[in-house]
Each structure stands twice: as C-alpha cells, then as structure tokens.
Amino acid sequence: MTHRTTPPPPPPTVLLRGGEVHSPADPFATAMVLEHGHIAWVGSEGAADAFADGADEVIDLEGALVTPAFTDAHVHTTGTGLALTGLDLSDAGSLAEALERVAAHARSHPGDRVLLGHGWDAARWPGGRPPTRRELDRATGGRPLYLSRIDVHSAQVTSALLDLVPGVTHRTGFAAEAPLTGDAHHAVRAAAYGAVTAGQREEAQRAALRHAASRGIGSVHECGGPEISDEEDFTGLLRLAAAEPGPRVTGYWAEEVASAADAARVRALGAHGAAGDLFADGALGSHTACLHTPYADGAAGHRGTPYLDATAVATHVTACTEAGLQAGFHAIGDAALSAVVGGVRAAAEKLGIARVRAARHRVEHAEMLTEQTVADFADLGLTASVQPAFDALWGGEDGMYARRLGVERARTLNPFAALLRAGVPLAFGSDSPVTPLDPWATVRAAAFHRTPEHRVSVRAAFTAHTRGGWRAMGRDDAGTLVPGAPADYAVWRTGELIVQAPDDRVARWSTDPRSGTPGLPDLTPGGALPECLRTVVAGRTVFSTAG
Incomplete structure (x- = not known):
C-alpha cells in the first residue's frame, strides 16, 4: 500500500495596506500584495482597493513598517x-x-x-x-x-x-x-x-529557529562541520527546517574537499557549499587567530594557530570550483587571511580567474584585512561574511581587540567601509551563539562602528543583512520587496523613519522626499530598536505577536 503525503495548501493571497513598505520598486509604497508565496505588487494606498476583492486576507498595517526579512549569514x-x-x-x-x-x-x-x-x-x-x-x-x-x-x-x-x-x-x-x-x-x-540526545538536539534547534523568526530573520546560514558538530546534527537540522514552518536554513559544511568524490559527499549531506567554519585559524579572544606580528598580551612571540596554509586553500578552492561547489573559510587574523587570499589566487591562476569569481567563494569574519587583502577580495570575487556585533562587543580603545593587539592594530579591524568602496560583497551575520540573533543591533553596530572611518550607511548595512545574505549563497532574485521576489518579509513597530543622504556616512541625515529612497528606522545609539510584529517566509507566517 502506498502512503501519500498531502501537500500543504498554497500560501494565501494577502493584501497588506496602511503601512510603510520598504521597496526599491516604489519608495513611497504603503501597500503590498502576495500571491503564491511571492511578491505580486507593491504600490500606493489608493491603488490597493483594486486588489481587495481578490485577496484571501487583508491586513491593516496600522502604520507599521514592512521590510525584507533579515538573513543571518553565520549561525550555529x-x-x-x-x-x-x-x-x-x-x-x-x-x-x-x-x-x-x-x-x-x-x-x-x-x-x-x-x-x-x-x-x-x-x-x-x-x-x-x-x-x-x-x-x-x-x-x-x-x-x-x-x-x-x-x-x-x-x-x-x-x-x-x-x-x-x-x-x-x-x-x-x-x-x-x-x-x-x-x-x-x-x-x-x-x-x-x-552526550546530547536526539530529542534535546531537536528541541534546541526548534528553540533557535523560533527565536530567529521572532527577530524578523527569515533565513539563516548554518555553519556546521566535523570539528563543530556532527553529520547527524547538520542533516537533522536541514530535515527539521524542510518539514516545519520557520526560517529557511541554508547549510554549509566545513570539510576540506580535494576531489570530485569529496565534493559529492558534501552535497549528499544537503550542503550548499564546503564553506563556513573551515578553519584557517582561530579567534583573537582565545589567542588562536593567526597573526603576522605577535600578540601584544600573549606569550613572547606568540602569533596564534595556523590550521590551513595557502597550498591547502588552493587545493580546496580548485576542487570546489571544478565541482561547481561554493568554497569558503573561517579566517580572522591577517596571516590567516593572507594564506586564504594566496590559496584562492593560486586556484585562479590554475582555473582562470573568471571561474573562481563566478563561484562566489566566501570568507567568514575577515577581521584583520589590509589594503592589499581588501583589493584581493575584490579582484577574486570573494564575499566577506562578517559580524558587526564583534566590534560593538570587543572594539574600542579599552576593548578586547586593543588588549590583544594594541590600540593601533585594533583600529584596523573590521573595515566595512573599505570593503564596500572596493566593491566587495558583504553579508552580515551574528555567529550566534557568539553574539545574539539581533539584526537591527547588527545594522546599528555597522553604522556606528567604534572606528569612525569603518562606518557604513544604515542603508548599506541593512542591504548587507538582507539582500547580502541571499547574494552570498548565489541568489540575486531575493532579499528585496519587488514583484517576483520571494515573499519573505517582516513587519515592525518602529519610531521615525529617516532617509540617509547619499553623501553622508552616519552623522547627518536627510528627509527630503525628492531622494526617492525608502526610509529606515533611526538607529542612533541609545534609542529603541524596532519591535518585530510578524515574520513571513514564502508567504507563510512563521512568527506573529498576535499568536
């Protein structure tokens, strides 16, 4: 006897109206229509009446802000x-x-x-x-x-x-x-x-995904690997995410690939790439990030721990590129980043730089970049998957970075503005549980970096935490509220919306409507962050304060 699973009903057709819709398709949009799990229309309140009769549900936003759901590009x-x-x-x-x-x-x-x-x-x-x-x-x-x-x-x-x-x-x-x-x-x-039972693990995963949804996160990049968890943890999470409503989960498995067979095994786990926390080094706080110059507060001459050299990086990137698999590395210290760039460059010389760029390989954390390594990231098409909350937690002249490296070296860390100027794609994440799942706080941390020259606009930070995460996994058709895009969005109770002038970084603001740019919340430090009222993934509500 054959048992057939009844497919879930299609997502409803929904009209949202009476709010502020953050959409590049219409910077003054106040309404949006969803059909079949995608954005069907974005526009003004006056034009919304034409869609009311055909909608399964009409939601009065009561002035709330609607934005793309956030993507957290680095989660455990x-x-x-x-x-x-x-x-x-x-x-x-x-x-x-x-x-x-x-x-x-x-x-x-x-x-x-x-x-x-x-x-x-x-x-x-x-x-x-x-x-x-x-x-x-x-x-x-x-x-x-x-x-x-x-x-x-x-x-x-x-x-x-x-x-x-x-x-x-x-x-x-x-x-x-x-x-x-x-x-x-x-x-x-x-x-x-x-020692964690299967039941404990599954409940922990559900708790994490519920919490992510409550923060307006519609998608997470799971960074697993043999040195982080195990295969059952990784594949179990992917099964859970596919079976139950919640944020999308894109899995990265951090295992070295040296052949087509290795790549096939990574794919068989359900991984999107052999990337994430494939360790080139450790972390600054643990004195294991690999440095060119010794730590300021460590044992004499201590430079951290190298886990991969340029030859190993080149082997991995070459095999992944040939297999059509995204590669990536965890690299924090300047010496580790030099090894990663050197290895990717060697792979590009072997395969052709166009093939390597097209693969959109990624580097996690990328904290101690120099002008040269920033330029190399841009030239090689590497995505920087970074965590602005690290600077908020450990930056500044009296923070952990300064103690580990000295004040001058610490000031060079996390140069987000330089990366953007060079054209390096940015994807923001939390590295949770290292820092909390808190995307608006992440955007604020990037806009108000403790080192002013590294600050980026709120708009650029928001883009890195929404569309940037999709682009980091090779998707250019998502992360914005435009017709045809997946209906992944969040609804927020927030204060005043502001439009940042294009020639400003953070300090000065413009509310001139002639800018034609949709507004974002005022994230000035000390102010209240937006409150998530609803999170929707593929047209289905996965979190709502209404229950």
Whole structure:
C-alpha cells in the first residue's frame, strides 16, 4: 500500500495596506500584495482597493513598517538553541558570578550526562581570569562539564569530562588548568555534544529557529562541520527546517574537499557549499587567530594557530570550483587571511580567474584585512561574511581587540567601509551563539562602528543583512520587496523613519522626499530598536505577536 503525503495548501493571497513598505520598486509604497508565496505588487494606498476583492486576507498595517526579512549569514543553530535553553554566561559580570551560576545549573539538571554551558568572557571580568578546572570541579560536584568561551574557540572543562576523552592530554591545545584550544578542544567538544540526545538536539534547534523568526530573520546560514558538530546534527537540522514552518536554513559544511568524490559527499549531506567554519585559524579572544606580528598580551612571540596554509586553500578552492561547489573559510587574523587570499589566487591562476569569481567563494569574519587583502577580495570575487556585533562587543580603545593587539592594530579591524568602496560583497551575520540573533543591533553596530572611518550607511548595512545574505549563497532574485521576489518579509513597530543622504556616512541625515529612497528606522545609539510584529517566509507566517 502506498502512503501519500498531502501537500500543504498554497500560501494565501494577502493584501497588506496602511503601512510603510520598504521597496526599491516604489519608495513611497504603503501597500503590498502576495500571491503564491511571492511578491505580486507593491504600490500606493489608493491603488490597493483594486486588489481587495481578490485577496484571501487583508491586513491593516496600522502604520507599521514592512521590510525584507533579515538573513543571518553565520549561525550555529544547535549551539544557539542550547544557549537559549541552558546555561548562558554571556552576561556574567565576574568569575564568582559565573561559578555560582554553574553550580546552580548543575543542581537544577541532575539527569544530564554532560553539563553544557557557553558564553564566559574573562576579558570583561575584574582580574581577567578564566575559571580553573579545579574551580569547575567543585562547582559541579565532580560532574562532566563543557563550558565554551564566548568565541567558541576555546573551552574550560571539568576533570570528569577529560576522563571521557582518552588521549586528550596528548593533543595540541591541552593545558593542565588553562582553557583548551586546538585539537584538544575539538575532542572534548565532540564528546560533550555526543552526550546530547536526539530529542534535546531537536528541541534546541526548534528553540533557535523560533527565536530567529521572532527577530524578523527569515533565513539563516548554518555553519556546521566535523570539528563543530556532527553529520547527524547538520542533516537533522536541514530535515527539521524542510518539514516545519520557520526560517529557511541554508547549510554549509566545513570539510576540506580535494576531489570530485569529496565534493559529492558534501552535497549528499544537503550542503550548499564546503564553506563556513573551515578553519584557517582561530579567534583573537582565545589567542588562536593567526597573526603576522605577535600578540601584544600573549606569550613572547606568540602569533596564534595556523590550521590551513595557502597550498591547502588552493587545493580546496580548485576542487570546489571544478565541482561547481561554493568554497569558503573561517579566517580572522591577517596571516590567516593572507594564506586564504594566496590559496584562492593560486586556484585562479590554475582555473582562470573568471571561474573562481563566478563561484562566489566566501570568507567568514575577515577581521584583520589590509589594503592589499581588501583589493584581493575584490579582484577574486570573494564575499566577506562578517559580524558587526564583534566590534560593538570587543572594539574600542579599552576593548578586547586593543588588549590583544594594541590600540593601533585594533583600529584596523573590521573595515566595512573599505570593503564596500572596493566593491566587495558583504553579508552580515551574528555567529550566534557568539553574539545574539539581533539584526537591527547588527545594522546599528555597522553604522556606528567604534572606528569612525569603518562606518557604513544604515542603508548599506541593512542591504548587507538582507539582500547580502541571499547574494552570498548565489541568489540575486531575493532579499528585496519587488514583484517576483520571494515573499519573505517582516513587519515592525518602529519610531521615525529617516532617509540617509547619499553623501553622508552616519552623522547627518536627510528627509527630503525628492531622494526617492525608502526610509529606515533611526538607529542612533541609545534609542529603541524596532519591535518585530510578524515574520513571513514564502508567504507563510512563521512568527506573529498576535499568536
């Protein structure tokens, strides 16, 4: 007997009217029609009456703002969900508070095989010291605990968790009391996440996607890989996203590809590309980002940890390009970025630069760029998948960047304006759970970068967080509210809309209607950010404050 699944009914035809519709098709639009999961029409209130009789639903926006849904171009969905539902130390103000919260979490989760926590940042605590293994042993009563640093490139663990990982003390990155990095960290993370049941993992994924939808995010790029999670976590998330209403999930699998067979295996997992967190180096906060010049506050001569050289990068990019698969890398330090650019350049010399450009390979984070590497990104057609919230969290003359690198080097980080001037495509993301799923805060962080010369306009930042994410995965037909585009949008309660003058960066504004440019919320620091009222993906509501 054959069982047939009844397909869901088609998305309704909807008329939205009485609001502000952010559309380049009509900068003064107040109404929009959706048909078959796509934008059918955008225009003025007066013309909307002609569509009312044919609509299944008419929504009075009551003055609300309608924008394209955001795309978060770098997310770790399961980790985000576990932080939302479990122990999150990102707001812990001191080591003592963190240890108290670890102890409370252990008491309230007596049945967990391995305790999981995330988000501690000793750089922001008085004294600047991370917890020791002995302190965590006492706080947990001797139970296994995995406690990742906020950048997820190092972790402190208990002795009981080390006992579950044979040979970990001989792996690179192991230290007797200090947080683990490198191979030792990857090994204990695999053991910790391996203790998460399928039910726990699925509920964490649902929690993360629900939270994303509540923030006006209609699409996320999942950055998985063998050193981050496992194949079942990755494929399970893709199945869940395909089966249940929620944000779209585009999966990237960070595994090196050296042949057509390798590329086929990555595709078989459902991955859009062999990209995301394919590590060329680590992170600045964990002293593992790979630098040309030593850290200012590290051991003498310490330059971080290189994971891939230019030869390995070239092999990966060549194989991916030949297979028609998008490639990409995690690279933060200037030495790591030099290796990535050198490898991509070598692949272009072998295959022809046009083929490499057409593949739209991407680099995650790309923080310590120079004028030369910015120019190389533009020439090679690389997309910069970046996280402006990093600067908001760690930038400034007294921030973590300045402590790790010194003030002068820290000022060069995250040069968004230079990337845009050079024509490098930008895609904004959060790297959640490293920083929160909070797209308007991300736009504000880019527009009010702590280093003024790196600031971009609110409009450019908004584009990078909407259309930029679609372009980063090779789609040029989405991320804007124009006829024919997917009906992925969000409705916002917001304050005054402003139109930024095209010759300004941030400080001065224009509300001259002759600009013909749709307005965006005033994101001046200290002001309230827009509140999401509804998120719609492919014409179906995936979040609504109305229930």
